Amino acid sequence: MSGSLSVTVDLEDWYHIPSVCSSPFSVYRNVDEFFKNWNGRYDFLSEPTKRVLNLLDEFNINATFFVVADTIEHYPGLVELIVDRGHELACHGLNHACKIDPKTKRPLMSVEEFEQRTLVAKKMLEKISGEKLVGYRAPNALVGGWMIDSLEKMGFKYDSSVSVNSFYNKTDSSLRNVSSFPYYPEENELEASSDRNFIEFPWAYCQHGLKFPSSGGPMLRFLGSSFILDGLTQSLKRGHTIFYFHPLDISCARFPSLGNRRPFYWCIKGRLVEERIRHVLGKMSEVEKICLRDYPGVSCV
Template sequence: MNSSLSVTVDLEDWYHIPSVCSSPFSVYRSVDEFFKNWNGRYDFLSEPTKRVLDILDEFNVNATFFVVADTIEHYPGLVESIVDRGHELACHGLSHACKIDPETKKQLMSVEDFEQRTLTAKKMLEKISGEKLIGYRAPNALVSGWMIDSLERMGFKYDSSVSVNSIYNKTDSALSTVSSFPYYPAKSELEVGDDRDFIEFPWAYSQHGLKLPASGGPMLRFLGSSFILDGLMQSLKRGHTIFYFHPLDISCAKFPSLGNKRPFYWCIKGRFVEKRIRHILNKLSEVEKICLRDYSEVSCV
């Protein structure tokens, strides 16, 4: 097995998820509205992020952190600590707002609004990192071909949002030509296209008849490390692939009981999810691990 693996971390807090903020079915229309109305504790992110950084140090892994840019304002010093440890910063939106409707896949904001908000986030993160920011992951993995075209215009070099599987599709493309290894997306869509100055890093999947999403995140919490390892091992045989998780996945704190439609979203998390992450990293200790910025074709585009 000669393929490489990128360990990626989505830096967002509990209120960023679509059941609470910035989606068609959320309690609050935006994070700004949340902060205007919320009087309780909001920071459940800082403590588990510090533990994630320690885990990555322990396993000698340089990761790519997809950061929601408004965390810079609300968590002073947290994003700086990620840079200080040598990890890559990439963009996870300005405030984790959905850009397309989860059900219809229709645009929830104009191209102009998307580009303005994303450029603001990009500049905020570049100021912290001191480097050009080249990577993006769509909030909630809701991504569309028009967004890829915009990202390329804004100077991004890659996206990592596409999850090919037989259960759900969070894009507006059929993904019939996409697997689990990097590719050049076609203009204005997400199918495989010709060479361009932009790469998509799709997520891992496990195939046993059906293709099952196996890159991490909620599947790591609900289905366990053996399932994720199976998908990662299968995907590594196809080529470079992605493992991801959130600092919130290993938080032992009880989050506020606020949110619509997803009452059990955080029912499994904490120390035993941390053990699952450690188990996966240990089992894949011999696999080369690279930040997405260091993938050879990204440096060439």
């Protein structure tokens, strides 16, 4: 294995997922509407996030946390705790709203609205971190080339949303010449170019004829750690790659039965998935691990 690995954590709560809020098929149009109508428990995030921080301490790993900015308001002290433990903050949107349609890949908001919302999120997170925020991950990994242009304009240095595989494409580009290692995206595109002041960190995949997405997240929950390790091992031979998960993945609480179209989304989680993460990190113990902000190319763009 020749590449380095970035361990990344998506900080979002159960109501941020597209079946509940802020997607074309969600129960609520946005998070504000959710909080106006929801009277039950909403914080399923704090306890597993603290366990994730302890897990990262156990393996002496500094991770990149892609944070939904409204968690700052709804979970006082939680994002501050991540910074206090030495991890990088990056932006995962203001409240995890989809920016492009999952089916058509057409924009769900104007460029102006995207930039306004993202700048608000960026400033909120910078206030907590005390330093310039340079990283972004699109909510639900739905990303368009036009978003990259806006992110660069706003002062971001990298994005990490692209997942190359043979089964789905959550971008508005064909990704013909994109693999699992960092690259410079073309303007208004997500195809690989030769040079730019912005880097895309795509996710891992394993190739057995077809390309299987294997960077973590739902694939970790449903297909297990051996599958993820296969993808990470293959991707590390190509260069730097990404492992990711959510604190919710290791939550032992039962989430509310609210949501459209994804009834089995959280059927596998909890201690089982926590042990899978621990197994992956243990097997990757000899691999160099860096926050995305510390990747050599980021400091140069």
